[in-house]
Amino acid sequence: xxxxxxxxxxxxxxSGDTHAAELVAALQARRPDLTFFGMGGSRLAARGVELxxxxxxVSVMGITEVLPRIPRIxxxxxxxxxxxxxxxxxxxxLVDIPxxxxxxxxxxxxxxxxxxxYVSPMIWAWRRGRVRTIKRLVDRMLCILPxxxxxxxxxxxxxxYVGSPVVEQVPAPDSATAFRERLGLRKDAPTLALLxxxxxxxxxxxxxxxxxxAKQLAAERPGLQVxxxxxxxxxxxxxxxxxxxxxxxxxxxxxxxxxxxxxxxxAVVASGTAVLEAGLMQRPLVVVYRVSLITYWVxxxxxxxxxxxxxxxxxxRKVVPELLQGDMTPERIADEVRRVWxxxxxxxxxxxxxxxxxxxxxxAGAATRAAEAVLELLPPRPV
Numbered sequence: 001x002x003x004x005x006x007x008x009x010x011x012x013x014x015s016g017d018t019h020a021a022e023l024v025a026a027l028q029a030r031r032p033d034l035t036f037f038g039m040g041g042s043r044l045a046a047r048g049v050e051l052x053x054x055x056x057x058v059s060v061m062g063i064t065e066v067l068p069r070i071p072r073i074x075x076x077x078x079x080x081x082x083x084x085x086x087x088x089x090x091x092x093x094l095v096d097i098p099x100x101x102x103x104x105x106x107x108x109x110x111x112x113x114x115x116x117x118y119v120s121p122m123i124w125a126w127r128r129g130r131v132r133t134i135k136r137l138v139d140r141m142l143c144i145l146p147x148x149x150x151x152x153x154x155x156x157x158x159x160x161y162v163g164s165p166v167v168e169q170v171p172a173p174d175s176a177t178a179f180r181e182r183l184g185l186r187k188d189a190p191t192l193a194l195l196x197x198x199x200x201x202x203x204x205x206x207x208x209x210x211x212x213x214a215k216q217l218a219a220e221r222p223g224l225q226v227x228x229x230x231x232x233x234x235x236x237x238x239x240x241x242x243x244x245x246x247x248x249x250x251x252x253x254x255x256x257x258x259x260x261x262x263x264x265x266x267a268v269v270a271s272g273t274a275v276l277e278a279g280l281m282q283r284p285l286v287v288v289y290r291v292s293l294i295t296y297w298v299x300x301x302x303x304x305x306x307x308x309x310x311x312x313x314x315x316x317r318k319v320v321p322e323l324l325q326g327d328m329t330p331e332r333i334a335d336e337v338r339r340v341w342x343x344x345x346x347x348x349x350x351x352x353x354x355x356x357x358x359x360x361x362x363x364a365g366a367a368t369r370a371a372e373a374v375l376e377l378l379p380p381r382p383v
Contacts, residue, residue, distance in 0.1 A: 198231035319353030
């Protein structure tokens with residue numbers, strides 16, 4: 001009797017875990033006989049994936065942040081390669097984290113394991129030379145941004161735009177009052193959302209400045225609710241400790257970042273997937289980010305695009321402000337929030353841009369289309 005097909009799934013941070021879990025769910029709906037193992041977080045675990053390693057161990061960003069973790073990251077890479085050699089998966093699904101996953105893909109290629117890559121590395125933004133590596137190692141690139149498919153196909157990579165999983169992960173549009181009610185917030189209070197990221201390094205680097213900006217805005221808006229969605233990778237005390245001495249009492253919500261943005265009058269959001277989620281909620285937002293100086297200067301030398309946020313990249317113009325490095329000050333953040341807080345031309349222009357960006361992503365169903373592409377890589381079922 002032929003054993004059920006095995007699939008190796010490897011995802012990194014919180015957003016990758018979510019995308020991977022939805023893809024696994026779509027595969028399970030079509031092929032209940034499939035078994036899964038690999039690396040991920042709580043959402044993949046909830047889908048019944050056997051996790052050999054926890055995704056949080058490799059969820060670091062920036063040169064100075066990664067260096068101390070390299071020995072453990074290499075140990076995990078070796079462990080996954082060893083598991084693949086032992087278990088011989090019929091296909092591997094690698095999700096995002098390119099520095100890790102492309103090295104793993106090299107080892108999987110040597111084992112003859114077909115590789116589907118979900119959530120394309122942003123090599124069109126920097127390190128474009130990687131496309132040659134991807135062409136050699138990846139059997140199917142599953143793109144979640146509409147302009148990526150043509151970029152890869154021109155380089156000879158088998159690529160398919162499956163749609164953005166974020167489109168269906170965010171709640172349906174609704175009023176700020178409705179979202180506040182859903183989250184148990186005061187319905188008539190001015191509300192500011194702070195989204196500092198899902199990595200500890202981001203909490204340490206970004207949240208104190210966000211808190212200082214919120215303090216300025218609270219002085220002008222009596223009764224301001226400051227709401228912070230907390231990623232499952234972050235202990236709550238790491239967030240609350242950054243508010244000590246500020247005079248602010250933040251309302252912490254477990255996850256539910258898009259709903260928190262939906263409940264807000266405006267949001268301050270760390271650059272990353274959260275910006276796209278926030279943009280889809282059709283609320284004014286300010287994008288912020290700061291990394292170590294070494295990481296920043298290396299990044300600037302390699303960056304090939306005009307913007308860092310997906311909202312602006314998809315729109316092809318500046319829709320939301322991006323305050324990076326030295327520009328990310330409490331004063332600048334507060335100024336940008338003030339500009340779009342109340343109805344008027346700046347707010348309406350931003351909302352029009354966000355609606356236009358949303359239209360470019362197309363229809364829901366990314367996980368379903370990605371699952372169909374993965375199934376094409378599996379060996380045919382025995383008759």
